Each structure stands twice: as structure tokens, then as C-alpha cells.
Amino acid sequence: MCEHQPPCPSAESSDHEAARVVAACPEQGWWRLCNGVLLFEDTGELLPDGRIVAPHRMASAVVGAM
Template sequence: MCAHVLPCPSADADDRVLAVPVSRHPEQGWALLCNGVVLFDDDGELLPDGQVVLTRPWTLAAVPA
């Protein structure tokens, strides 16, 4: 899929977010990488097979007593 001199990581690799962006839409908060991954500004990812990956573990803040 990737035609770069140094091939980009595949969509199922751990370092998939290091692939080259082919389309950027900062006004909408996302970018399409050359490996087919959609990378969102909130650290979420949408893989080409439809799988959603949340790279930042979200937790609720503790309420002070």
C-alpha cells in the first residue's frame, strides 16, 4: 500500500501512527495516514477494518471529599 522509500508501518503494527499523512483536516480534528488509519486529535484511531483504538486511557477524575 505504501510507496514511500522507507515503507510506512502497516495498520496493525504498534507504531502505525508514524505513517505519513496523506490527507489532513485539522479543522475537523483528523488525518488519514498512508496505511489507511484515521488518526483523531483526541488520540483515538480508526483502523481500516473498522476497529476503534483509544490510545489514551480515559479515567474519571476523583471528586474531592
């Protein structure tokens, strides 16, 4: 359970990516949030219940990289 004040959004919340980072390994491309969500540098996610969220980069960021 989150002990931050104000509490971090739960993994089920639409704003779950706003939770605080509690562990990170940027050289491997991942960050673990207080709510148990794993974020990956490609913008994909692994939720605590095992569901996968596909990468969701903004279209303008992809177009700008070309």
C-alpha cells in the same frame, strides 16, 4: 500499498502512527495516514478494518492541563 521509502508501518504494526499523513482536515480534527489509519485530535483512532482505538493521551499531558 505504501510507495514511500522506507515503507510506512502497516496498520497492524505497533508503530502504525508513524506512517505519513496523506490527507488532513485539522479544522475537523482528523488526519489520514498512508496505511489507512484515521487519527483524531483526541488521540483516538479508526483502523482500516473498522476497529476503534480509544483515546490514549499521556497521563502527564492530562495532569498538566488541569
